[in-house]
Amino acid sequence: NQTPQQRLQQLKDQLAYHNHQYYVLDNPSIPDADYDQLFLELKQIEQQYPELITSDSPTQRVGAAPLSKFGQVSHQVAMLSLDNAFDADDFAAFYKRMADRIDVSKDFEFCAEPKLDGLAVSIRYEQGLLVQAATRGDGFTGEDITANIKTIRAIPLKLQGDVPAVLEVRGEVFMPLAGFEAMNDKARASGDKVFANPRNAAAGSLRQLDPKITATRPLMFYAYAVGAVEDATQLLNGNSHYQRLQQLKAWGLPVCPEIRHVTGLQAALDYQQNILTKRAALPYEIDGVVLKVDDLAQQQALGFVARAPRWAIAFKFPAQEKTTT
Numbered sequence: 001n002q003t004p005q006q007r008l009q010q011l012k013d014q015l016a017y018h019n020h021q022y023y024v025l026d027n028p029s030i031p032d033a034d035y036d037q038l039f040l041e042l043k044q045i046e047q048q049y050p051e052l053i054t055s056d057s058p059t060q061r062v063g064a065a066p067l068s069k070f071g072q073v074s075h076q077v078a079m080l081s082l083d084n085a086f087d088a089d090d091f092a093a094f095y096k097r098m099a100d101r102i103d104v105s106k107d108f109e110f111c112a113e114p115k116l117d118g119l120a121v122s123i124r125y126e127q128g129l130l131v132q133a134a135t136r137g138d139g140f141t142g143e144d145i146t147a148n149i150k151t152i153r154a155i156p157l158k159l160q161g162d163v164p165a166v167l168e169v170r171g172e173v174f175m176p177l178a179g180f181e182a183m184n185d186k187a188r189a190s191g192d193k194v195f196a197n198p199r200n201a202a203a204g205s206l207r208q209l210d211p212k213i214t215a216t217r218p219l220m221f222y223a224y225a226v227g228a229v230e231d232a233t234q235l236l237n238g239n240s241h242y243q244r245l246q247q248l249k250a251w252g253l254p255v256c257p258e259i260r261h262v263t264g265l266q267a268a269l270d271y272q273q274n275i276l277t278k279r280a281a282l283p284y285e286i287d288g289v290v291l292k293v294d295d296l297a298q299q300q301a302l303g304f305v306a307r308a309p310r311w312a313i314a315f316k317f318p319a320q321e322k323t324t325t
């Protein structure tokens with residue numbers, strides 16, 4: 001017969017499996033009522049044996065007391081913003097700038113994804129356990145929203161499989177449309193604050209100082225990049241950003257199912273048009289697509305342009321033959 005500890009571990013494994021099926025594979029494996037039953041049994045055993053409670057137990061998602069204010073977190077790896085393209089010509093110019101900068105023998109390969117209209121966050125895992133989460137802030141310093149992030153069931157408290165020593169995941173917290181409409185209907189009925197759009201609702205929910213309020217909000221998360229990593233050999237094999245995202249999925253992190261690997265300028269334009277036609281049918285709001293060069297070595301070679309002021313330009317003279325004295 002099982003000890004309480006063995007039954008606890010079995011329940012945590014089962015609940016983690018069902019979460020993975022539901023949020024990562026979009027393939028529910030258990031009716032909600034049965035899931036709740038497992039959760040209730042786990043909660044009862046922990047009430048009986050509090051010393052057996054671990055930080056990755058789903059009962060610890062809504063634990064923390066309200067904060068008086070958020071702490072600050074400095075991002076080891078800056079959280080970048082993105083330059084914009086507004087039409088095919090802009091995108092072709094972007095493509096050409098890159099081709100002029102690094103000689104590529106063949107077409108660029110891209111990792112393509114919808115641009116989710118939510119809030120960028122960074123989530124840090126150490127030895128596979130969620131230890132910290134922060135907003136993007138100004139890209140270098142963000143707010144510590146660890147307690148609020150833990151309430152989002154799509155975000156694993158513990159990574160699965162062969163986990164890296166340190167893994168920082170960047171992604172978007174957003175509020176799917178169905179949850180947004182339901183929440184606003186309830187808010188109208190009870191005279192609570194009604195949100196103008198899902199992005200504001202997600203931002204407002206993450207900025208709650210009381211995690212118990214955040215826990216009532218229908219938030220979702222998709223990972224889209226990696227920040228600091230240590231001892232993550234699994235990520236280093238291969239040179240493809242797209243493959244890295246598949247590895248994040250294997251660890252239990254949800255990744256947008258619309259993400260594709262496409263090759264060449266035309267395929268990238270086709271992807272943008274394809275998502276534009278699907279936009280109204282997507283269960284969440286997006287404001288475009290994001291296209292990233294997929295090859296990590298090419299990303300490195302291309303680097304970043306520190307956002308030069310849009311209002312100033314250096315108007316250069318032609319190169320002058322240096323007078324040799």
Ligand SMILES: Cc1ccc2cc(C(N)=O)cc(O)c2n1
Pocket residue numbers: 080081082113114115116117118120172224225290
């Ligand atoms: C580097 C970067 C910065 C912002 C991003 C924003 C989104 C997004 N809003 O979906 C997706 C990405 O892959 C991003 N990637």
